[in-house]
Amino acid sequence: MSERASGMSAQGFPFSAVVGHDDLRLALVLNAVHDGVGGVLVRGEKGTAKSTAVRALASLLPAVEVATGCRFGCDPAAPDPACPDGPHPGGGTARPARLVELPVGATEDRLVGSLDLERALSAGERAYQPGLLAEAHRGVLYVDEVNLLHDHLVDLLLDAAAMGRVHVERDGVSVSHASRFLLVGTMNPEEGELRPQLLDRFGLTVEVKAAREVGTRVEVVRRRMAFEADPAAFGAAWAAADAAVAAQVVDARARLGSVRLSDRELARIAFVCARFDVDGMRADLVIARTATAHAAWRGADAVAEEDVRVAARLALPHRRRRDPFDEPGIDEKDLDEALRDAEDYLGPEDPKDPDGPDDPDDDPDGGGEPDPTPDDAPTGDAGAPEEGSAEHRATEQRATEQRAAEDPAPGNSPGAAPAGASGTSDAPNEPPGAPEPDGTEGGAQAAERPAATGEGTAIPLGERARLDRAQTRRFTIPGVGEGTPGRRSRARVDTGRIVRPTDGAPRRAADLHLLATIAAAAPFQVERGRSGPGLRLHRADLRGAVREGREGNLVLFVVDASGSMAARKRMQTVSGAILALLRDAYQRRDKVGLVTFRSAGAELVLPPTTSVPTAQVRLAAMRTGGRTPLADGLLLARRTLAGERVRDPRRRPLVVLVTDGRATVAARPGGDPVADACRAAGLLAADGAHTVVVDCESGFVRLGLAGRVAAAAGAPVITMDELTVADLTAAASA
Incomplete structure (x- = not known):
């Protein structure tokens, strides 16, 4: 606190x-x-x-020197030439x-x-x-x-x-x-x-x-309670320690300009950033500046490997994320391995040339020829890269990729069973095609195998890779809402661009449209007796501002998880759709939730959330099997939306119902399951929820029961054959 x-x-x-x-x-x-x-x-x-x-x-x-009278904090030694308070007469004052x-x-x-x-x-x-x-x-x-x-x-x-x-x-x-x-x-x-x-x-x-x-927690409480009891005395007790740190900061700032960043350390930084596959060049620059600051902080004259390691450990965790579902952070072992490989790449340091690695032209034998690449190295043990070195690992990786390109994976051969299978489709604990250290998939066999088996449903690796490449189309809810600020549908919000003034006074002072107010009052200044500076306003002159921006929405998936023939495929596809939508939703400030219905009831698997890590964990725990209580699923969706309406009354919902419409469990004893489902869908429509129905019915004989539910909800229908990630989001936009 x-x-x-x-x-x-x-x-x-x-x-x-x-x-x-x-x-x-x-x-x-x-x-x-x-x-x-x-x-x-x-x-x-x-x-x-x-x-x-x-x-x-x-x-x-x-403390900083500020130009006298400058509200923008200009440095008197180098003032901003475009400063609104300039030109500055000279001189300045120090302030914290x-x-x-x-x-x-x-x-x-x-x-x-x-x-x-x-x-x-x-x-x-x-x-x-x-x-x-x-x-x-x-x-x-x-x-x-x-x-x-x-x-x-x-x-x-x-x-x-x-x-x-x-x-x-x-x-x-x-x-x-x-x-x-x-x-x-x-x-x-x-x-x-x-x-x-x-x-x-x-x-x-x-x-x-x-x-x-325990000891650390005790010390935290002890210090906090001592501070609350007497802040001045507590601050005085630590004043010397803070003064020492402040003096070290001043000394490091003075030393910063003289700290040398050699070409060798720059190459080390570039190697580490390339190894972790970070986007852009900002990481390299940040690590270089941070390493220089760390060297100055510890009183050194040049950047060393330890400075680069500290800088990389602080600068790379949030830049390693290739996907919103990836956990931020960096493994210390991976960083140490990257630094060891960087040392192998740089080679032994020449004490005569502290600025970097040896020039390849300075060959001691006078040949002037560069070392042969691994592809040019002679076969056999002579001239081969040392086992465990960066060159050796690179050679092995290229050989593996070449074999994968030339020979089809066993899982792709007609009639071939996946390696490690024992007469079943269950995946082994360690699939042969596990991802390589660089994050790529290790073969088509792993790309087609589900990541989990049993009742829990997970997305196959091939499906996950396809979703990583897919671009989720933005969907919007028709009309202009008044929802929580976001980046999705059109809405009238408290903040945003002004589209027009109102004819009357604003509801609050922050909504005053100043120019329209002045324009309304200006024609009457003479008759109101204005003779000097200032503007004479009447209440009738006040004009409000109508602001329009974007809002975030709530997308609630209601999914049939019963034990029908297509349940597993349906759950995989819908899981992929939710993952794709969440990638987009966490940027657009949407909420996404998931209700599944199976066996004797419905379950809120994923409560409406914008937290991507939480969504990933909940999606991995989905289960399938049992009968189809469709009405229970719709009623639970209605209760979920009602609860969200209390928490966030302005956020508009969109329900995506994935079902074949073949309800087998009624919501009330002795009731008709399909009629109860239609009644529940009508209640959703009466609450103002926009719905899209995905018909999962398959086979030659189709009853069209999902269409009856869609009609009750006033929703469009798409078939299971059309269900892809792109089609699902496109249907939502319709």
Whole structure:
């Protein structure tokens, strides 16, 4: 709990008094040393002192020189030539570096600034009021619960972080000013993930967890209670330790420019990034800057392998994710192996040339010819790469790929049984085609084998690979809603672009349409007796703003999991559809849920969620078999939507019902199962839920029972033959 939330003293918790969290404190310090590292994202469970450590960072930052009278924090030695408060007369004053907090509920005008209403209405002047991005210039911008920040604010942060400037074009104001800041965010992954664009903007990431050792937990409680009892005395007790850390930061900043980053270490960084297959070049730059900062922090004159290792451990975890379903993080063993392979690639270091590996032209034998590649090496033991080396592993991998291309996998031969099978279709514990270390699938045999057997349903590897390549089409709900801000369907929201003014006064001050209000009042200023500056307003002049943006929706799948012939195929396909939709939903702020019905009842397998890891775990636990209680599934869907309507009343739902319509269990004793299902579907329609029905009926004789259910729900119908990931999302858009 922060000092503001506790209502106690404004005295902050000392940085040095934070127990544990060594990586978190190191990441924050390295950013304080080098402002080009790019910030820190702190991921972790609730109650782990994330916010406490970040707020304590401000006490370690050196003071900054600010041009006199500049509201934008310009450096008097190098002022921004386009500063709205310029030109600056010269001279400056020192002030502490600012830690500016961006609340999750902040408005756009508070973030980027807007027209100064006081001066506009009182003096008739068009002046600009700076926002939080101006205050954070040359300081720290802290966003608590950054994953819950509205998307339009995230877009503004992305622009400012990328360009180092803020461009404001609103309310008749056109302003551009510098905004370079250290971006620090905290988040709880249980509440949803970040968009990839924002995730990549954070230079480093740290995962924090509460200690499980009794002694550590006791010390955490002891220090916190001592701080709450007397914040001033507790701060004084740790003042010397904080002062020492601050002095070390100042010394490291002064040393930073003289730290040498050799070509050899640059090659090591590039090798590690290539080995982990990260996207783009930002990881290489971040690791290079972080390693330089770490070398300066420990007082070294040159970057060494240990600095690269620390930098990679902090910069790569959130960049390794190839898919939203991948767990963030980095295996220490994988990193150590990559560094060993990098050392093999670089070769022995020449003490005469500390800047990098030997020049291949400087051959001691005078031949000047490069070493033969593995393909050119002679056969046999002579000249072969040493076993266990990077060259040896590369040769083996190429040979394996060549054999796979020339010889078909046993699983693809007509009539051949998968290797390791014993007369059944169950997969062995370790399939021969297991993924290689680089993440590729090891053959067609593994691509076609289900990842799990028994009652639990999982997606085959081949299906998963196909879904990874598929692009999910965006679906929308017709009309204009008033839902939670997102990136899906059209909606009237509290934040977004202004489409038109209203004829009457706004419901709240934040919805005031300033230009329309001034335009309405301007023709009557003479008859109202205005003789000087200022604008005379009447209530009838006030105009509100109608804003339109995008909303997030709730997509609830209701799936027949009974033991029919096509149940397994149906569950695999629907699971794939949900996975594909979740990849898109976590970026568009949608919720996705899953209800299955089988045997004697229905089950909420996946409660509506935006948390991708939680969804993956729940989907893996789906079961099939038994009779078909279709009415129970629809009624459970209705109750689920009713509960969500209480929690989030403005989020519009879309129900995707996957069934053949052959209900075999009635919702009430002695009732007709199909009639009960139609009645339940009608109740969903009466509640205002939009529904799509996927007809899974197969065979030569088709009863069309799913069509009866669809008619009761007022829903379109598509057949099982048309059911693919693309078709399902297309049907939802219809």
